[in-house]
Amino acid sequence: MGKITLSNVRKSFGEVDVIPSLDLSIENGEFVVFVGPSGCGKSTLLRLIAGLEDTTSGAIEIDGKDATTLPPAKRGLAMVFQSYALYPHMSVKKNILFPLKMAGMDPAEAEKRVANAAKVLNLTNYLDRRPGQLSGGQRQRVAIGRAIVREPAAFLFDEPLSNLDAALRVNMRQEISELHQTLKTTMIYVTHDQVEAMTMADKIVVLNAGRIEQVGSPLELYRAPANTFVAGFIGSPKMNLLGGAAAEQVGATTLGIRPEHIDIVEDGPWRGVVGLSEHLGSDTFLKVNVEGIGTLTVRGSGEIPQRHGDSIALRPQADKLHRFGPDGKALK
Amino acid sequence: MARKTTQTRKAVVTIAAWLIGIVIFFPILWTILMSFKSEGDAIKAPLAMLSSPWTLESYGEVQARSNYALHFWNSVVLSLGSTLLALLIAIPAAWAMAFVPGKRTKDLLMWMLSTKMMPAVGVLVPMYLMFRDLGLLDSRIGLVGVLTLINLPIVIWMLYTYFKEIPGEILEASRMDGASLRSEILYVLTPMAVPGIASTMLLNIILAWNEAFWTLQLTTSKAAPLTQFIASYSSPEGLFYAKLSAASTMAIAPILILGWFSQKQLVRGLTFGAVK
Numbered sequence: 001m002g003k004i005t006l007s008n009v010r011k012s013f014g015e016v017d018v019i020p021s022l023d024l025s026i027e028n029g030e031f032v033v034f035v036g037p038s039g040c041g042k043s044t045l046l047r048l049i050a051g052l053e054d055t056t057s058g059a060i061e062i063d064g065k066d067a068t069t070l071p072p073a074k075r076g077l078a079m080v081f082q083s084y085a086l087y088p089h090m091s092v093k094k095n096i097l098f099p100l101k102m103a104g105m106d107p108a109e110a111e112k113r114v115a116n117a118a119k120v121l122n123l124t125n126y127l128d129r130r131p132g133q134l135s136g137g138q139r140q141r142v143a144i145g146r147a148i149v150r151e152p153a154a155f156l157f158d159e160p161l162s163n164l165d166a167a168l169r170v171n172m173r174q175e176i177s178e179l180h181q182t183l184k185t186t187m188i189y190v191t192h193d194q195v196e197a198m199t200m201a202d203k204i205v206v207l208n209a210g211r212i213e214q215v216g217s218p219l220e221l222y223r224a225p226a227n228t229f230v231a232g233f234i235g236s237p238k239m240n241l242l243g244g245a246a247a248e249q250v251g252a253t254t255l256g257i258r259p260e261h262i263d264i265v266e267d268g269p270w271r272g273v274v275g276l277s278e279h280l281g282s283d284t285f286l287k288v289n290v291e292g293i294g295t296l297t298v299r300g301s302g303e304i305p306q307r308h309g310d311s312i313a314l315r316p317q318a319d320k321l322h323r324f325g326p327d328g329k330a331l332k
Numbered sequence: 333m334a335r336k337t338t339q340t341r342k343a344v345v346t347i348a349a350w351l352i353g354i355v356i357f358f359p360i361l362w363t364i365l366m367s368f369k370s371e372g373d374a375i376k377a378p379l380a381m382l383s384s385p386w387t388l389e390s391y392g393e394v395q396a397r398s399n400y401a402l403h404f405w406n407s408v409v410l411s412l413g414s415t416l417l418a419l420l421i422a423i424p425a426a427w428a429m430a431f432v433p434g435k436r437t438k439d440l441l442m443w444m445l446s447t448k449m450m451p452a453v454g455v456l457v458p459m460y461l462m463f464r465d466l467g468l469l470d471s472r473i474g475l476v477g478v479l480t481l482i483n484l485p486i487v488i489w490m491l492y493t494y495f496k497e498i499p500g501e502i503l504e505a506s507r508m509d510g511a512s513l514r515s516e517i518l519y520v521l522t523p524m525a526v527p528g529i530a531s532t533m534l535l536n537i538i539l540a541w542n543e544a545f546w547t548l549q550l551t552t553s554k555a556a557p558l559t560q561f562i563a564s565y566s567s568p569e570g571l572f573y574a575k576l577s578a579a580s581t582m583a584i585a586p587i588l589i590l591g592w593f594s595q596k597q598l599v600r601g602l603t604f605g606a607v608k
Contacts, residue, residue, distance in 0.1 A: 052504050072507040085505035089523045098519075102510035146509065 001063045002154040002186030003028045004049060009058035011044055011210075018044050019210040021058070026154075026188065026203075031180050034190045035197040035233070036207035042190045043158055045207070049188065050156050051075050062153060073102075078147035079156040082163060084139045086131040086146075093118075093127040096145045103150065110149075117145040120179075137168045144179070154186035161196065173200060194234055198222070206230050228328040231256045237285060237297045239322070246293050247323075252331055256322030259285065259299035264306070268315035272296070274306050288312065360584070367391070367577035374573040390578035398561060400582060407557035407586075409472055410547070411540035414479035415533055418487045421480075423529070426491035427521075431500060441492065444485040452482070452545050463550055472555045475547060479540045487536055494528030495521075531597050534590070541587045558583035 004026040011019040018041045026032050034042040047053040049060060051072035060068045067075050078099070086095050096117055100110040118124045121141040131139055140160060147155055157176070161169045177200050180187050191197055197204050198218045206213040206221065206229070214226040218234075225231035231239045239256045247255040264286075272290035279302065286298045286306060298314060306312055323331040365382070366374050373384035394400070429437045459478070460469075468474030498521065506520045522529075544559040551560055562583050565576040591598070 050508060052507070072504075073510040073512065077508065079505070079508040081501045081505060083499060083501050085499065085501040087502065087506070087520060087524075098506070098511075099509035102512075102515060146505075150510075 001028055002026075002152075003061075003063055004154060004186065004188075005061040006049070007059045007061075009045075009048060009060060010056045011041075011048060011053065012056045017210065019048075022210070022212060024205065024212065024215070026186060029184050029186055031177075031187045031189065031200060031202045032205060033197040033201035033203070034188065034205050034207055035192065035194055036213075037233070038192060040207040041210035042192075042207050044210075046079075046156050046158055046188060046190045050077055050079050076153040077156055078150050078152035078154075079158065080140075080143045080147050080160045082159040084131070084143040084163075086139060086142055088131055091128050091130055092123060092134070092142050092145075095131065095142055096123075096149055099146060099150045113149045114145075117149045120148070120182075121145050136164050137172060140164065140172060141175075144176070148179070148183065152185070154188060157187065157189040159190055159192070161191075162193075176200065195236060198234070204234075206233060224330065225256070225322065226330055228254055228256070228324050231322055231324070231330075237299070240296050241324075242293055242296075244293070250321060250323055252323035253326045254324040254328070256324060257296075257316045257320065259297040261317045261320035262296065262298045263315050263317065264298065264300055264304065265313050265315045268313040270296075270314040270316075272312065272314065274308055274310045274312060277307055286312075288314065290314065360588075363577045363580050365577075366573055367581045369574050371572065371574045374577070375571055390574040391582070394565070394575055394578045394582065398564060398579075400561065403556055403558045403561035403583075404586070406472065406551075406555055407541055407559075407583075410475055410479055410555075410557050411537045413472070413476040414483065414540045415487075415536040417476060417480045418484050418536055419529065419533060422484060422487040422491050422532075426488050426495050429488075429492050430495035430498075431503065441489065444488060448482075448485050456549060459546075460549065468550075470551045470554045470556070475550055475555055475557075478546050478550065479543055482543070482546070483536050483539050486539070487532055490532040490535070491525075491528060494525060494532070498524055527597070534594050534598055538587055538591060 006024040242255045272288040276287040278285040284300045565579045
C-alpha cells in the first residue's frame with residue numbers, strides 16, 4: 001500500500017511562506033513527479049512527506065493513518081537523496097543492510113534480501129567496496145538498493161539524477177521507470193527537469209512558489225496547460241507565448257503556440273527572417289524574427305534548408321493554439 | 333598553471349626552511365644538551381660547555397630531590413581528566429550547533445571564542461579566593477575543572493567545524509532508514525567523526541599538559557603537575573641551569589613523544605575544513 005494524502009499542508013520558515021496551503025492526493029502505485037523551477041518548494045514538499053521537516057499546519061495521511069507528527073523512521077517511506085547520502089564508512093553490503101538492521105530483521109532473511117537487491121541492481125560484484133570506490137551511477141544504485149530492501153510504502157526521490165552526466169542520466173531514468181513497473185510501489189520524484197517529468201510520470205504536479213499550478217498526466221499537461229506558467233514550463237523547446245495583436249485576433253490576452261505546431265510554408269500569415277538555426281540532425285530549431293510579433297521558436301525536420309538570414313513564411317496549426325486570459329489562465 | 337621552480341630557488345627555500353626550523357627547535361635542543369652537563373659546566377661559554385664531559389648527574393639529583401612520579405601522575409590526571417570532561421560537554425554542544433543551529437548559534441560561538449582573548453590574570457584574584465573558600469586549592473578536582481573550562485571553547489570550535497563537514501543528508505538518510513537518535517549517533521555519526529574527535533582530544537591533552545598559569549597559581553604540592561616541578565628548579569638564589577634543564581626535559585619528554593607519534597592526526601585535525 002502507499003496512498004498519501006495531504007490536506008491544507010502549510011510550511012513557513014520564519015516569515016516566509018514556502019508552501020502557503022496545499023491539497024494533494026497520491027494514489028497507491030502511482031509514479032508522481034513534482035516539477036518546478038528552483039525554489040518552488042518541491043523539495044520542501046517531499047521533505048514534509050518524508051518527515052524531515054515539520055508541517056506548520058495541515059495534515060499528512062499515509063495509507064489512511066495520520067502521519068503528520070510521526071518521525072521519519074515510523075512513516076514506512078524510503079528516500080533517495082540527490083547526494084546519494086551513502087554511509088562512507090560502511091561497505092556497499094552494510095549500506096544496503098543498514099535499514100534492515102535498524103528494523104531488527106532476522107540476519108539470514110536480511111542477507112537474502114540484500115543479495116536479491118544487489119542482483120536486481122547489478123551490484124553483486126561490488127558488495128565489499130566502500131562508496132568512495134564506486135562511480136556516480138553505482139553509488140546511485142546503492143542508494144536505490146538501500147531504499148528497496150525495506151519494501152517501503154512509497155519511495156521518495158529528491159533530484160536523484162542531477163549529479164550524473166547526461167548519458168548516465170538517461171540510463172538511470174529508464175532503470176527507475178523499469179523498477180517502478182516491477183515493484184508497482186508508489187514513487188514520488190522531485191526534479192526541475194521537465195524531460196524527466198514527462199518521460200517518467202504517471203502524474204505530474206507542477207509547482208510554482210509553493211502553489212500547485214496543475215496536476216495531470218504528462219500528455220494532459222502538454223495538450224491543455226491550465227495557465228501560462230505550465231504552458232511555458234512543460235515542453236521542450238518552450239511554447240511561444242505571444243501578446244499584442246496576434247493574441248487579440250483570437251480573443252485572448254496571450255496566445256500560446258508550441259514550436260512543433262508552426263509549419264514552414266510557401267505563403268502564410270506570418271513572415272519573418274531566420275535569426276538562428278540549430279540543426280540537431282533529427283530536428284532543426286529556428287529562431288525567427290516575425291514582423292509585428294517578435295521572436296518565435298519553430299521546430300522543423302532535420303533536413304530543412306533554412307539558414308541564418310533567410311526569409312520564410314510560417315503558418316500556425318489552427319487547432320493547436322492555446323488561448324490565455326488576462327489572469328494567465330487558459331480560456332475555454 | 334604550473335609554477336617554474338629553479339634548482340637555486342628550491343635550494344634557497346629548503347635552507348631557509350631548515351634555518352627557521354632550527355631556530356624554533358633550538359631552545360629545546362639546548363635544554364636537552366644542558367641537562368647532560370654538570371652544574372659547573374652548564375654556566376660556561378657555549379663552546380666550552382659543549383666540549384665538557386657528558387653526565388647524568390643532574391637527572392640523578394632531580395630524582396633524589398623531588399618526586400617526579402607524583403608530578404607526572406598529576407599531569408596525566410589533569411590533562412586526561414580535563415580532556416575527557418571537555419569532550420563530554422563539547423560533543424553534544426557541537427552536535428547541536430552543527431545540526432540544529434538556532435538564530436544565535438554563530439553569536440554563541442563567537443562569544444565562547446572571545447573568552448579566550450581575556451588575559452587569565454584578570455580573574456586570578458577572584459578565582460584564587462573562590463578556590464580558597466571552596467577548599468579546592470592544591471586539589472586535582474578543582475584544577476581539572478579550571479582546565480576543562482579554559483579549553484572548552486577550543487574543543488567545541490574544533491568539533492563544531494568537524495561536524496559541519498559531515499553532510500546533514502547522511503544523518504537524514506539514517507533517519508529515513510529507521511534509525512533512532514541513539515542508533516544515528518552510534519552507527520553513523522560517531523564512526524564518521526572519530527578522526528575529528530581523536531585530533532581534538534590530542535590537541536586538548538597537549539594544551540592541558542602545557543598549561544602553566546593556573547597550574548602554578550592554584551597548586552603547591554599535592555596536585556602539582558610537571559609545570560610546578562620545573563618551576564621549583566628555577567630558583568632566584570642560584571644558577572641551577574643543569575638541574576632546571578633536566579627537570580624541563582623530563583617534563584616535556586612525554587608530551588613530545590605523544591606529539592611526535594600523532595603529528596599526522598594533529599595536522600589533519602587542525603587544518604580540517606580549510607581546504608575542501
